[in-house]
Amino acid sequence: MNWKRLRTKVLEQYGPTDEEISELRKHYEKVSDIIESKYGLETHFAGSASRETCMTGDNDIDVFVLFPSKTSEEELKEKGLEIGKKVFEELNGEHHIEYAEHPYTKGEINGLEVEIVPCFDVEATDIRSSVDRTPHHSRWVQNNLDEKQREDVVILKAFLTCAGLYGSSLKVEGFSGYSCEILIAEFGSFQELMEEAKDWNGDTVIDPENHHEKLPESLENKFSGDSLKIIDPVDPERNVTSVLSTENYAKFIYSCWRMSEEPGMDFFTVEETDVTEFEISQELEKHGDFLVMEFDTVDEVEDIVYPQMRKSMRALNAEFRRHDFRVYNSGFFVGEDRIKIFFEVEMDLPEIKYVEGPKVYHNFKHMSQFQSKYENTFIKGERIYAKTEREFSDAKRLLKAKMEKARKLGVPERIADELNEFRFTEPTDGSDEWLKYLAEKLYITGDQ
Structure with a gap:
């Protein structure tokens, strides 16, 4: 398909209509009029709707309330929330308070998602919080x-x-x-x-x-x-x-x-990944051993949970590698009430492990150090080796043991507390969303 025709088709499907843009602007003006008339503060229409770069169906209206630079941090917080609550009350909307660097109001008015964010009206070189940049972002986009x-x-x-x-x-x-x-x-x-x-x-x-x-x-x-x-x-x-x-x-x-x-x-x-439990089971037979564990979802916002889970996964993968288990694939899934972790891992290792030491040629210091660490040593080729027993030869037992001491691995506290209550499950046990996630991680689709 040529680019010109493709461009037309994509915009027909995803581009906002003039009516959508006009309606969003009208709602912004209603909010702005209340703020300006009752509080004497100017506002800034931010977000993609204001710049006409939103996709169709994007019903977000971001209203930034511009406070003079001399305003104190405490006054901005208190007055900002007061203004937000007043607007939602006046327009019969529902709202709640959310937090970035400081609190702001967010909710719904006439089916539109509205955010009312207080910020300092300062130059770009003098921003006091990250939200102060947003009006400058809007102006840059408008000009470019x-x-x-x-x-x-x-x-x-x-x-x-x-x-x-x-x-x-x-x-x-x-x-x-x-x-x-x-x-x-x-x-x-x-x-x-x-x-x-x-x-x-x-x-x-x-x-x-x-x-x-x-x-x-x-x-x-x-x-x-x-x-x-x-x-x-x-x-x-x-x-x-x-x-x-x-x-x-x-x-x-x-x-x-x-x-x-x-x-x-x-x-x-x-x-859309649309595969059945049977298809996933068949695919799993072609893979290595799977370990799946689950625990209760942590009661935190996504921007806290996901970084903590990634840190936890790095720690657990490092433990498998440290104990010589090969991990072919791994991942985590955050559901509404459960977090699941999976490892496609080499499940069993020999109980005996051979540790490679230094070459024997004029290397007495290193050989002495090696010999002091291990009892059963021998020569193979040009090197000294040691025969020892592994601490863990079973991947499941290793994982279970490490979960009991998750905090020591560097797993964040909230995650570690929940991990202590983990349980092993079958790979295909879980919600449709979990199965869809697993299918994506296994690179399978419903048409294969």
């Missing part, structure tokens, strides 16, 4: 994207959504909406981005305002662990894609390569 490019941002968001790469939460570890806007502004169009990104390497820097050339070495080092560095146009000390995982970055490059090779609507269709 034309109408066609806004449409290309929508196309990019749809592309990333269907690839499972859209979202900057710590659950997804993908691309934010703002990063999509910067990418289109930088490369000019979705097509050009696809052509360029397929050749990216592991140290790509995108710096629209050329901040990076001016940064001292200490700030360059700050970004050294990030595969993709998109320097925030309004804050040179921030990488917009710092949350992007290495694997998701690789998936993005791969998807761009495939898209540039053969553009088509397949890349804008969410592939």
Whole structure:
């Protein structure tokens, strides 16, 4: 399919209508009028709806309340919540309080999701909290994207959504909406981005305002662990894609390569994994041994649970490797009431282990050190070896023993407390969502 026709078809499916944009703006103005008339404070319409880069059906309205820079932190918090509650009451909406660097109100008004966020009205060089950047982000996008490019941002968001790469939460570890806007502004169009990104390497820097050339070495080092560095146009000390995982970055490059090779609507269709328990059972027979354990879901927000689970998985995988067990695959699934962890692992090892020591040639110091650690030593070839018994020869017993001391492995406290109550389960026991997740981890689909 040629790019022009593809662009038209994608926008027909994912582009917001003029009516949608107009309706969202009208609701923003209602909220803004209440805040300005009752409190005398200006507001800023933020988010993709304000910039017309939202996908159809995106019903989010982000209203930032601009407090003078001389306002105290405490006053901003208290007044910000008071304003938010008042707006929801006036417009017959339901709301609750959420927390970022400071609290804000979030809820629903006439079927739309509304956030009312207090921030300081300051210059970009003088931000006091991360939300203070948002109005500057909006203004930068407004000044750097034309109408066609806004449409290309929508196309990019749809592309990333269907690839499972859209979202900057710590659950997804993908691309934010703002990063999509910067990418289109930088490369000019979705097509050009696809052509360029397929050749990216592991140290790509995108710096629209050329901040990076001016940064001292200490700030360059700050970004050294990030595969993709998109320097925030309004804050040179921030990488917009710092949350992007290495694997998701690789998936993005791969998807761009495939898209540039053969553009088509397949890349804008969410592939639903629909496999049966029987199909998964058959697939498992072709794999190594599986260990699946579950425990109660931790009562924390996703941005806490997911990083803690990743840290826990690193610790558990390290224990398997330390005791010589090969792990072929592993993962975790966070359900509504259960967290599941799985390992495709070498289940049994010989009880006897042979430890390789140094070569014998004029290496008396090292041989003496080796000999002092082990009793049963012998020569094989040019080296000294030791015969010893493994602490664990059964993977399940190792996992069970380590769970009893999870905190000592570096597993976060809340996760460790729940892990103490874990139980082993069969791989196919669980919800449909768990089975779908397992199918994806095993790289199987329902049509094979």
